[in-house]
Amino acid sequence: MTTRDLIRAMLQRWYxxxxxxxISLGFVYVSTHQPTVYWTQFNVVLLGPTDPEFPNYLEDPHLTLHPMVGLVADHVNGGARSMMTASTDTSMVGQGIQSGIQVRVPNLGSQHRGDFSANYLDIQVAGPTPEGVTADARIAVEMVEASLDSMQDDLGIEPRSRIRSIASTSDATIYPVRGNRVRAAAASGVSGAAMTVVLVCWLERRRNRRVSAPA
Incomplete structure (x- = not known):
């Protein structure tokens, strides 16, 4: 089909x-009127019991607690594994998750060669309101604390020998995340126009087959 044939087919099938x-305008409207998502991120560090002979890992990196970090993440998430990302800067909103709590061990390696030796948990929270995100951030910290207590209770660890957690901030900064309306409108419009042209071409070829088919 030549360009002239395509233009003629588009004019004939103007409807x-x-x-x-x-339909394309409808998609453009929907894509450019998405509600604002609020998001925050902070870390929760695990600290070992302090002892003059056995300092915690902040003083001696050889005594790192990163294996325990992975256990806590699995316990909090109920065994569900989070998506492996190629960068520690990847946000849950960027993954398409617009509401909820995400507790994960940051991947310090790459998407194909993971390195989960981080000594802290990456906590991310997203939701429709700043107040809800703030409340869920506190819940996330409490979930980590409860998970640590539960596992150490099961093992019968004495209070003075227990691992504890500490959040990197007590007042996490909430960020509004808004999509780029210009890009969303352009992508929706171009996609709609392309699908419409494809449909016209398909209808035209179908009509030509019927005309050329022997009686």
């Missing part, structure tokens, strides 16, 4: 073009 334009 398809109009319908496609209306």
């Amino acid at each position: 398809v073009m109009v319908l496609g334009a209306v």
Whole structure:
């Protein structure tokens, strides 16, 4: 089909073009009127029991607690594994998760060669309101503390020998995340126009087959 044939087919099937334009405008409206998502991120560090002979890992990196970090993450998440990312800067909102709590061990390696030797938990929270995100952030910290207590209770660890957790901040900064309306409108519009043209081409080829088919 030449360009002239395509233009003629589009003019002949103007009703398809109009319908496609209306649907495309609907997609453009929806994509540019998404609600704002609020998001925060902070770390929770695990600290070993302090002892003059056995300092915690902040003083001696050889006494790192990163194996325990992984156990706590698995316990909090109920055994569900979070998506492996290629960068520690990847946010849950960037993964398409717009609401909830995400507790994970940051991958210090790459997507294909993981390195989970971090000594802290990466806590991310997203939601429709700043107040809800703030409340869920406190819940996330409490979940980590409860998980640590539960595991150490099961093992019968004495209070003076217990691992404890500490959040990197007591007042996490909440960030509003808004999509780029210009890009969303352009992508929706171009996609709608392309699908409409494809539909016209398919209808035209179908008609040509019927005309050329022997009686």
